[in-house]
Amino acid sequence: MPRLVLVAAALWAVSASAQIDEGLLPLDDPVHRFLQHQQTAGALDGALLTTLPLSAYEARRMLDTLATRVEAGDVRLGTADRARLDRFRGVAPAPGAEWARRRLGSSVYGDGETLLAADGDGYAVRAQPLLYLTPGLTRRTERPDRDARIPTYRLSRGVGVAGHAGPVFFDATVLENQERPAEVEWESFTAPRLGFTKLIGDDDVYDYIAATGVVGFTSRFFEVRAGRERANWGFGEGSLELADYTAPQDHVEIRARFWRVRYTNRYSRRVRPVERVPGDPQLYPRSYSALHQLAIDLPGGVQAELFEIVAFADDSTGGARRGFEPAYLNPFVLYRAVEGDLGTFDNALLGVGLAWNAAPGYRAYGQLLIDELRFSELGNDWWGNKWGVLVGAHVVDPGWGDARLRGLSLRAEYARQRPYLYTHRSESSAYVHYGDGLGHPAGPNTSDLSTWALYAPLPRLEVGLHVSHTVRGRNTATENFGSDPTLTYDTRTSNYGVETLQGVRQRETILEAWTGVEVLPEAVLGVGLTYRGVDDDGLGRDRAVTGFAQLRWGLPYQTRRF
Numbered sequence: 001m002p003r004l005v006l007v008a009a010a011l012w013a014v015s016a017s018a019q020i021d022e023g024l025l026p027l028d029d030p031v032h033r034f035l036q037h038q039q040t041a042g043a044l045d046g047a048l049l050t051t052l053p054l055s056a057y058e059a060r061r062m063l064d065t066l067a068t069r070v071e072a073g074d075v076r077l078g079t080a081d082r083a084r085l086d087r088f089r090g091v092a093p094a095p096g097a098e099w100a101r102r103r104l105g106s107s108v109y110g111d112g113e114t115l116l117a118a119d120g121d122g123y124a125v126r127a128q129p130l131l132y133l134t135p136g137l138t139r140r141t142e143r144p145d146r147d148a149r150i151p152t153y154r155l156s157r158g159v160g161v162a163g164h165a166g167p168v169f170f171d172a173t174v175l176e177n178q179e180r181p182a183e184v185e186w187e188s189f190t191a192p193r194l195g196f197t198k199l200i201g202d203d204d205v206y207d208y209i210a211a212t213g214v215v216g217f218t219s220r221f222f223e224v225r226a227g228r229e230r231a232n233w234g235f236g237e238g239s240l241e242l243a244d245y246t247a248p249q250d251h252v253e254i255r256a257r258f259w260r261v262r263y264t265n266r267y268s269r270r271v272r273p274v275e276r277v278p279g280d281p282q283l284y285p286r287s288y289s290a291l292h293q294l295a296i297d298l299p300g301g302v303q304a305e306l307f308e309i310v311a312f313a314d315d316s317t318g319g320a321r322r323g324f325e326p327a328y329l330n331p332f333v334l335y336r337a338v339e340g341d342l343g344t345f346d347n348a349l350l351g352v353g354l355a356w357n358a359a360p361g362y363r364a365y366g367q368l369l370i371d372e373l374r375f376s377e378l379g380n381d382w383w384g385n386k387w388g389v390l391v392g393a394h395v396v397d398p399g400w401g402d403a404r405l406r407g408l409s410l411r412a413e414y415a416r417q418r419p420y421l422y423t424h425r426s427e428s429s430a431y432v433h434y435g436d437g438l439g440h441p442a443g444p445n446t447s448d449l450s451t452w453a454l455y456a457p458l459p460r461l462e463v464g465l466h467v468s469h470t471v472r473g474r475n476t477a478t479e480n481f482g483s484d485p486t487l488t489y490d491t492r493t494s495n496y497g498v499e500t501l502q503g504v505r506q507r508e509t510i511l512e513a514w515t516g517v518e519v520l521p522e523a524v525l526g527v528g529l530t531y532r533g534v535d536d537d538g539l540g541r542d543r544a545v546t547g548f549a550q551l552r553w554g555l556p557y558q559t560r561r562f
Contacts, residue, residue, distance in 0.1 A: 021060070021090060021113060022126045023162025023171025024053045024214055024225075027232055027244050029556045031059055031088050033454070034081075037409055038066060040396045042301075042360035043075040048262045050295045050305050050353070051255070052232045055169065055225075056162075057218050063089050078397070078406035083459045087113070094521035095460050113521055125163035128522065128554045130175060132156035136548030138182040152546065154179040156210075160554060171227075172213040179206040182544055187435070188273040195247030195271075195434050212248050223255040231266070233293060233307070235355040235365035236392045237452060238413050238440050241307050242266075242291060245441040245561065246433045254331065260297040265331045266290070267324065270311070270433040287313035287428045289438070290328040290335060301357035305367075310335040312346035313428035347371075347424040347431060361404070363394040369439070371421050383482075383489070383498040388417040388440065407457040412450070419445040419473070419482025419498055423489045430485050437485045441561040445473045445483040447501060452559075460518045466559045468510045473503035476538070507535045512559055516550070524552045530560065 025031050032052060038044045047062050054062075067089060069075040070082070077085065086092035093112030101109050111117040116127040138150045158175035184191075184204055191197045197208040214227030228250050233242040251268035272285045293307040314322055325346075327338045336348040355365035371386035378385065392413035397404040421444035422431040431438050442448035450468035474483045480491040481503030492498070509532070516526030527549050534542045550557075 021056050021088075021111065022124055022164060023169055024055055024229065025059055026556050027053050027230055028558045030084070031063075033409075034084055034088065035059065035062055036394075037396050038081075040357065040361060040363040040394045040409075042357055043069065043077070045301075046260065046297050048257075048295045048297060048303065050233060050235060050262070050303075051264045051293060053229065055216065055218060055223060057164075057169070058223065060089070078404075080407055080457060080459050087459070095518055096520040096523075100520060109521060115521075123163065123165040126161070128160045130156070130158045130160055130173065130555055131551065131553040132175075132555050133551045134548050136546050138544055138546040140182065141543045150182045152180050152182050152548075156555070158210075167217050167219055168215070169218060170213070170215045173211065175210040177206070177208050177210060179208075180204060181206070182546065188275050190247075190273045190434050192436055193245060193247060196273075210248075221256060221258050223257075225251075225253045225255075227251070233264075233291075234305070234367055234390075235303070235353055236367065236390060236413050237411055238390060238392075238415055238442075238448075238450060240367050240369040240388045240390055240415070240417070240439050241293070241309070241351055241353075242438055243441055246436040246438055247271075249433055262295045263292070263331075264295075265292045267329065269324075270438075272427055272432075273434055285313070285428060287311065288324050289431065292331060292335075303355045305351075305353040307351045307353070308335050309349040309351075309431065310339060310346050311349075311424065311429050311431045312344065313426075345425055345429070347429045349422075349431065361395060361397050361399075364392070365394070366391040369421070381496060381498050383420060383492050383495050385498075386418050386421045386423075386444075388415065388421050388444075390415040390440065407455055409452075409454040409456075411452040413448075415440050415442060415446070415448045415450075416500065417442065417444045417446050417448075418500055419502060420489045420492060421445075421482075422485040423482070423487065425490065426488050427486045432485050435486055442470050443472070443483060444485055445481060445500060445503065447471045450561075461515075462557075463515045464513070464557070464559075466510070466512045468561065470508045470510075471501060472506045472508065473501040474506050474536075475503060479503070505537045509533045510560055514550075514557060516552070516557065522552075522554045524550070524557075526550045526552075526557075 036049060039047050039049060044066055067085060070077055087094055097109040097112045108115055114126045114128045118125045132154060134154045136152045138152050140148055156175045156177040160173040162171040186199055189196055191206055194208050197206050200207045212229050214225050214229055216223060216225035228248045230244040230248050231242055232244045233239055249268045251266055254265045256263045267290050270287045270289055272287060289311045291309050293305055295305045297303050310328060312325060327342060328335060339346045339348050349369060349371045351369040353367040355363060357363050367390040369388040372384045373387060390413060395410040397406050398408060399405055417440060422437055422439055424430045437443050448470045453465040456462045472483055473481050475481050479493050480487050481493055483503060511531040514526055514528030516524040518524050530546045532544050
């Protein structure tokens with residue numbers, strides 16, 4: 001069962017850099033959303049958005065392609081989308097930039113977007129203050145052992161810097177954070193999605209520093225990155241392949257693009273938090289993963305992806321290996337075959353995804369992940385038939401011809417994950433990082449339906465709604481029914497008769513509604529409401545409603561789980 005924390009705004013964008021035209025784009029930032037919107041609308045044929053985040057330079061190429069099609073009359077954009085395109089390409093300043101320059105001087109918002117900008121012959125640097133303030137109040141019902149009203153907040157402040165010199169680019173952010181959730185879930189100096197975290201106050205406030213940084217090289221056909229950041233791979237908002245639910249990972253990523261093909265390799269390090277003895281200098285145990293994805297744009301509005309993952313650690317070979325396995329560095333080899341040749345017990349996963357633009361504004365997609373499978377055991381509910389499936393639909397600007405509701409984006413996804421998916425012989429070789437699964441945030445042994453609605457009728461305004469309903473078969477204190485990917489599958493309850501949603505039945509509903517207005521470039525004022533309801537056959541019912549206000553500067557909004 002993934003660990004979920006009820007916070008005032010449930011806004012977890014701690015690793016995101018500022019929305020700037022250098023470095024990497026933050027996940028969930030307006031440029032990513034805009035490109036996905038235009039892809040579904042049919043205005044960005046051929047764009048492969050399966051490995052996010054994009055660099056600002058790749059995103060700029062896509063925006064320039066879109067602008068060329070608009071100027072040629074091949075694509076028609078609404079007034080608000082045309083204004084966004086001009087802003088993201090640097091043709092027009094962000095809302096409020098000129099007003100700020102008149103009052104603060106010409107040294108600010110020189111590029112019309114970020115607070116401080118410097119450009120020269122072959123180089124550029126951007127710097128943006130970062131602020132996230134979300135005071136809120138949570139009201140809990142159904143649980144007499146909990147406080148009925150709980151003041152909650154998150155205060156994050158820091159700076160983001162990005163730029164390039166020739167083909168070399170960089171992106172770095174640092175945030176100092178204090179956060180008081182309605183319910184603390186903290187273990188081994190970590191909390192969900194946050195990595196290393198301390199408790200302060202009356203042990204009810206998270207205190208942590210979030211630092212990310214990437215350096216890279218970009219060219220027409222290749223891009224190489226090294227650093228620490230989150231990622232999200234696949235066609236959907238959720239992903240069985242690599243989701244952004246966990247803490248940022250140290251990684252090296254190699255991207256190649258040509259013709260209708262994109263090929264991406266990612267080599268990353270995973271951390272397993274353990275209880276530490278004060279004064280003990282021993283590092284947290286390290287483990288690793290290697291991923292590669294081949295994405296191709298096919299005729300007829302169809303796109304496909306093939307991907308493979310291997311998670312491994314020193315103890316996968318009984319302690320005979322130290323560090324990253326060199327054989328997995330080969331970008332053109334099947335990991336499952338290498339695993340067998342090495343005689344290891346590494347954790348290999350395979351998957352495929354498809355997406356289809358059925359008509360302008362209507363896109364369907366799906367993803368299948370196979371962790372382990374025996375065809376001879378199909379239909380027998382064998383424990384080792386570990387797979388997950390995700391199907392989704394994305395609708396933008398619904399309607400036909402000129403009768404469209406411009407600025408509206410609707411998305412729905414259903415994911416079903418078998419028990420023991422992502423698990424392995426030990427937590428070190430399970431597909432997890434800092435105790436959180438690297439795949440779909442609902443976790444194994446679940447059935448999850450999630451929906452989103454985003455409405456941005458004006459360049460400065462956005463209204464959002466996210467609703468998800470998850471049915472889970474959770475573990476007990478003594479029985480492993482397959483809902484916790486950190487537990488070894490050797491502790492499974494049985495070999496046969498393993499059904500999805502076995503265990504203690506739990507139903508969880510999450511609702512989030514928010515709205516925000518951009519008052520200055522990157523500065524958003526907003527309000528929102530979150531609801532979380534849990535019905536557990538063993539623990540009973542729990543309900544919590546949180547109202548919050550928010551002030552964001554340089555950081556995008558991100559929903560509770562995605």
